[in-house]
Amino acid sequence: MPVNAELAGRSYPASPPYLVGREKVREFARAVFATSPLNLDPDAARAAGYPDVVAPPTFAVVVQEHTLAQLLGDPDAGIDFARVVHGDQRFTFTRPIVAGDELTATLTVASVKSLGGHSMVTAESAIVDAAGAHVVTAISTLVVRGDE
Amino acid sequence: MSAAPQKSSLTVGEVIAEHDYHLTRDTLVRYAGASGDFNPIHYRDDVATSVGLEGVLAHGMLTMGLAVQPVVDWLGGDSGKVLDYQVRFTRPVLVDADAGADVHVVAKVGLLDDDGARIDLTVSFNGETVLGKAQVRVALA
Numbered sequence A: 001m002p003v004n005a006e007l008a009g010r011s012y013p014a015s016p017p018y019l020v021g022r023e024k025v026r027e028f029a030r031a032v033f034a035t036s037p038l039n040l041d042p043d044a045a046r047a048a049g050y051p052d053v054v055a056p057p058t059f060a061v062v063v064q065e066h067t068l069a070q071l072l073g074d075p076d077a078g079i080d081f082a083r084v085v086h087g088d089q090r091f092t093f094t095r096p097i098v099a100g101d102e103l104t105a106t107l108t109v110a111s112v113k114s115l116g117g118h119s120m121v122t123a124e125s126a127i128v129d130a131a132g133a134h135v136v137t138a139i140s141t142l143v144v145r146g147d148e
Numbered sequence B: 001m002s003a004a005p006q007k008s009s010l011t012v013g014e015v016i017a018e019h020d021y022h023l024t025r026d027t028l029v030r031y032a033g034a035s036g037d038f039n040p041i042h043y044r045d046d047v048a049t050s051v052g053l054e055g056v057l058a059h060g061m062l063t064m065g066l067a068v069q070p071v072v073d074w075l076g077g078d079s080g081k082v083l084d085y086q087v088r089f090t091r092p093v094l095v096d097a098d099a100g101a102d103v104h105v106v107a108k109v110g111l112l113d114d115d116g117a118r119i120d121l122t123v124s125f126n127g128e129t130v131l132g133k134a135q136v137r138v139a140l141a
Helices: A020-031 A042-047 A057-072 B025-035 B046-050 B062-069 B069-074
Strands: A084-093 A100-114 A118-128 A134-144 B015-023 B082-089 B102-111 B116-125 B131-140
Touching: A020 A057, A020 B025, A057 A084, A057 A118, A057 A134, A057 B025, A057 B062, A057 B082, A084 B062, A084 B116, A100 A134, B015 B069, B025 B062, B062 B069, B062 B082, B062 B102, B062 B116, B062 B131, B069 B102, B082 B116
Parallel strands: none
Antiparallel strands: A084 A134, A084 B082, A100 A118, A118 A134, B015 B102, B082 B131, B102 B116, B116 B131
16 A cells, blocks of 8 residues: 555644643653753743743654644555654744643645655644644654565 | 853854663653553564564654753753754664663754754764754754
């Protein structure tokens, strides 16, 4: 089952709102060895000008994940999950995610390329807050191995 | 927590932070729960070997997540100063059930520009780099 070459440019519906919880941020921070008080202590975060604890940079993947599930679950995309390897990852921020944010993400397939029998699918998930303002874009390149 | 560094005090190539992380299977289970990534290749040897891997691997996103932390600490703990962060996953981090895995992170100034700096990360395990083009753009005054 090859990757659909016409996938480039396709967008998926916005993911359901994800409410960023303070304890989830702390749990994620501990899991990635973050030790900054801004990630853990609301008072320290407020003193630094944030409304609540600040999520570590890679926390955006938790929200992005819901959009990648849409792409991988789309039978017309032709992406066999068992053959997918995470090639690269990028986060481009307008501002950091903070506890209390209600985020939605919209995935667009930026490109589909063939390389040595493999397909490289680059997916950009734009994550916005409840006011619709951009927070971060999470970009993943998935390498889909061809038939061996 | 120290104050954020000044751009004028930095030189390209300078090491600004360095840190060692010891990963165990517990670390991987903790990250699985925190991130929602429950792919069993990150906690079950039988599943990992059945798909041709040597054993249980760390989540690539865990490696990415911890590798930026020395930079965040250097920024005075303010991860909001991270403008952009990218990595390429080039080699797996195999986490032995008994010995775990040691990951070493070195952060250097790669570039200075109007917005701040680009910090380049060298992330290694068993003497080999596991991330390629690992770059953090940070805002500095």
